[in-house]
Amino acid sequence: MLNHHSQLTLKKRIVFIFAASTFIPFFCTAVISYNAINSILTSRLESGIESNLDQIVLSLENSIDNINHISQQLAYPGSIAVKLETYLDTGNPNIRRNLVDQIKQEINHATFTNPSIGLTMYYRENGQVLFENFPLKDSFDIGNLPALAKYYKITYFGPHISNQRFTNEYVLSATREVDIPGKESLYIYIESGYKLTQNILQADRSVKNTFNLIMDNNGKIGYSELESVFPVSSRFQGSMSGKQSGMIGDYYWFGKKSNQGWEFVTLIPVSEYNKEKQHWITQMVVLSLMFAIISLLIAWMLWKMVYKPLNRFSLEIRSMAHSDFDSRYDETRIPEFDFLLIQFQKMKKQIRELFVEVELKEKRRMDLEIEKLRYQINPHFLMNTLDTAHWLAVMNGQKEIDRLVLSLNKLLHYNLGKMGVVSTISQEIESLKNYLILQQIRYDFEFVVRIHVDDKILSEPVPRFILQPLVENALYHGIKDNGSILVEVRFDQGILISVFDNGIGLSQETIDKLLDRDCPAEEQLGMGIGINYVKRMVDSHYEGRARLDINSMPGEGTTVCLSLPVQKEEARND
Known part of the structure; x- marks a missing residue:
């Protein structure tokens, strides 16, 4: 005797056949597409990141070059440094007053003609400030600035909060020894324009929610936008490996070394890196749901044509088993099923008459x-x-x-x-x-x-x-x-x-x-x-x-x- 409980019903078979015919080709297409799109997206993403790195590094190098150029104008034997030498030698108050006005005027002229330059001044080794072109913060201390690179008589500092009063934006800066013969040590301090530095660091990025690091020429982190994971003054393990990209923890990293010896690194969270892939997967899921809905709709139409009349027969038989001989059937609009239902109604009528008798x-x-x-x-x-x-x-x-x-x-x-x-x-x-x-x-x-x-x-x-x-x-x-x-x-x-x-x-x-x-x-x-x-x-x-x-x-x-x-x-x- 057949075990009907172990067999698939007609409704389940219809749904299974349509689901298989819909999803098997779609699944194969999705796998092939995913591999192709994954390769294209990875290549495009890495290309965009590398291009962005080149642009940022070039902009930072240009800013440092501008700072270096202005510092050369302020160093000895430049005209401003010569006047500074005279200022330091003379004891005549009138001459010193005139020299102060001239030096400040020339510093303002040099910085005004170069919008990429911000705070500029001289300062002594004991911390005394001379001829600053903008008000200075009381907390100014060269020893607290993160060094990027250091060469003979000049040191570059890497993005840090500006020392200009009333400004809390990031800037680049440099110090240079004036080197006036026979005089005490005197230094020049120059900052880049804070708007310029902010624009460079916030340049259009290939991927949103990225973080930047800058390492000095000794491999230590001088600037970090993710200090909870990569603190300042620590060593970045990625650059120590000698590679230009890789993965550390939950981040992908891509690095670019400058001609001045420091290195710029972009960090991208794995979730953000895979966001475009996930977006593609989401689209495929939406398409899958659309295919599923269409498949179920077609299966429902077949169910309505075949399974629903059979279910109507089942209801008629159950109603007759409960002595309900007065139930009326709904037309299925399928002639073959309607004919069978009419014959079944006639049989019910005869059985009802027998029951009454x-x-x-x-x-x-x-x-x-x-x-x-x-x-x-x-x-x-x-x-x-x-x-x-x-x-x-x-x-x-x-x-x-x-x-x-x-x-x-x-x-x-x-x-x-x-x-x-x-x-x-x-x-x-x-x-x-x-x-x-x-x-x-x-x-x-x-x-x-x-x-x-x-x-x-x-x-x-x-x-x-x-x-x-x-x-x-x-x-x-x-x-x-x-x-x-x-x-x-x-x-x-x-x-x-x-x-x-x-x-x-x-x-x-x-x-x-x-x-x-x-x-x-x-x-x-x-x-x-x-x-x-x-x-x-x-x-x-x-x-x-x-x-x-x-x-x-x-x-x-x-x-x-x-x-x-x-x-x-x-x-x-x-």
Whole structure:
């Protein structure tokens, strides 16, 4: 026998075939494209970085050359240095004042004609500043500046915060000894224009979020934009390897050595370096999703044409299994499936008609059984009552017989009358009272019956002859002298009829037999016939919505509860 659980459904097969036919060619194309694009992107990226490095290094070299050129003009034997020598030799205040004005004017002229030059001044070895062209910060200290390269009598410093007051931008700078013969050591300090240096360091980069390092001619870091990883004054391991590019930690690095001996390095985070590749991968993922959506859409269209009608067949079969023969099918607009559904609807109609016929026959059979039980009960009771009347006629006077016969006539008229199957609570109570009169005369022991009825349900319709068998059951199974029976009829989300007695009680086995409608008739003689009649009657009349319960404990009495639904107005009129 085939194991259907291990086989793929039609829907899964459709989806699998379309997914395979869509994604296998796409995957192969994506792999080939990735390798080609990866090579192109890597080559383009590295080319852009190298070009950017060349431009930055060239710009920095030009800035340093400009600084060097201005320093040569200020050094001895330049005209400005000669005037400085005179200034240092003379003690005449007037001459010194004139020389100060001339020196400052020439320094301003030299720097003004060269916009790439910023702060310019002379200073002594003890820190005294002379002839500065811009205000100087109080924190000025040559010893704190990062050296890039050092040659005879000149030292270059590498991007650092400007010493010009009110400016905190990065600049390049240089110091040079003036070298006036026979005079104390005197130096020139020159800075590049801060805007120029900032523009060089922030030049258009091939990759965003890059970081720059500058190493001096000894391989130490003099400038770092990523000091948490590559601190100033430490050695950069990449340049020590002798290579011009590589990878350190989470960064790719590319270096360019200047003609002046210092080296410029660009650092690129791995994530940023691979960003363009990731962008390409994202595009491929988007394309994959588009292909997937198209593939699923086509699969859905096939499912709608093939699988949906099959699922409709499954729903029709399940509805028929749950006895739902009135469901209407939706047209599939596929002639072959619609023809099969029409034939299936015809088959359902025939099955429904068979069900109705069988239910009608079963109802007729049940009604006959109820009538049979009814006529089994009534002659049985009638014979006992007439026998009692016979002995009373012998032993008592005519008054008792009159009372007995009157009550008997009323009871028989109600039970055997041709007034139909449906009665009311009021009629059932009246019939029960006539029955109790007869039973009190019949039995030779005293018992009390109390009846409590909710007045608002007296006119509620109920099946005929359902209350008397419940009370008869209480009398039959053990009421003795001073016994009591309580009959309550009240409304509690329906009609609730309860019969309580303080008799000898019933065993669970006896209760099970009373409630078993399939129990043989010979085992239901006496009280069993009455209870069985009531159960069958309410089951037939209320179509299974009524409930009969018996609770009893030997020696503690019995309680019989009959719960009936309240009939709707249209049902009462019927």
